[in-house]
Amino acid sequence: MVTGIGLLTPLGAGAAGFFDAVCAGRSGLRRPAHTHPVAGILDAAGFAPRVDPATVLPPAEARRVDRFVVLAMAAADAALADAGVAVGREVDPARTAVVLANAFGGLGMFEAEALARQSAGHTAVSPYLLAGMLPNMATARIAIRHGVRGYSSTISTACASGAYAVAEALRLVRDGLADVVVCGGAEAPLLPTAATTFRNSRALAGGWADPAEASRPFDRRRNGFVLGEGAGVLVVERAEHAAARGRPGYAEVAGWGVATDAYHPTAPRDDGTGAAAAMRLALADAGLAPAEVGYVNAHGTGTKLGDAAEARAIRAVFGAHAPAVSSVKGVTGHPLAAAGAVEAAATVLALHRGVLPPTHNLDDPDPECDLDHVRKAPREVAAGAALSNSFAFGGHNVSLAFTHPPSAAVEAPPRS
């Protein structure tokens, strides 16, 4: 059961505003300011709101922590507040878990320290570097801030990471290892070296005068993705635990599926078989028939190969029972490890509100991506079940299944 959502995305802070912006097609993508380190490298990017590190960290540590950690902490604060959970009050600290995902770790902090060492010598390197940049530090700092004493881990499966964290949360609750799991992903990759390698690998959208037009999942003129940053955190809670404290929840996390391409470090299998296998496993795990699924939140990054492979996979899984499909990346860009968590939140909100958000910039659907696209305007549909897909460099495919209304279905009791 998802009882809390915290988002920091190029569409701003807050889950309700995020979903409203996606539905209205308000793009969060901008041309970098000329003073920004990625100016001249990226034509368009998705910048999350500024967060003063001192709002989530003690002053002495606030100056030496990477932005991905700060974004994760702020999103976790928001998700826990939304769920009405204070660890130690609503939930036993030992039965609370944290699983935060990221792909790059604190690359920004590392790059700055490496340059400082080169120009000023070894005494210029901060002793705080590891405590500020290690990939597990989002998880660890959230645990420290909220007093989480149960299970904790960090997942890194590139662009699928955030959704893997939600899948792990479901397993922890099912296995009786936690009553509340703070899960999601955070990424801050708008950095010169990272942006340059994406650009040089020809993965990014290019040639768009208006940055708001650059990200166009499934559109015939799509030519790459737009790099973004942000954080998405969900509070996944054991249904009985939520019911006992009178929290209705947004939607149920009903199942997950993971399959691996075993094919290429960056390219997807163009027949989409890895993606299809992940979706089938998620449906089976949730006990859902394809016909019961009314909506698929696609990974849909806007790359030629990736979108076509995903469309093929969706058609293969659902056949005649074509669900409505959309991708929020048209307005958010691609925040890498945060994407899966942000999009899980979008899927949960779509079920909760009975509104399917449209794919922005999908003006001319590519025949290679023949699907029942939600485009131009949101669609009011009270879907009972939905999937959220995330795929990654490395060939990691994950699909999450959500159902609505959230039931108080009996899950495995906690181990005592």
Add this chain to the structure above:
Amino acid sequence: MSADVVAFTIESLRQMNFDVDGADGDTVFGPAGVDLDSLAVAELALRVEDAYGVKFGEEDMERLAIMTLGEFAADVSARASAPSALDGAAK
């Protein structure tokens, strides 16, 4: 020189976002004073090493963490005026 080291230390701690309002030679680095953790002690040591050409070993860190600013300044001054000891440590 000690007064200079105290002033330098206070300014360093200010730059490191520690609350040093009212700090002086009698202020302790520990929880009753500025409350430095191990990483903060390490950064302060780096700054002082850079500024005064002294060297602290790993074994000095725990001792530093419980000094007053005045004791620390005296320690730094003694190290700075004993270049042969430093040379020895560097070999």
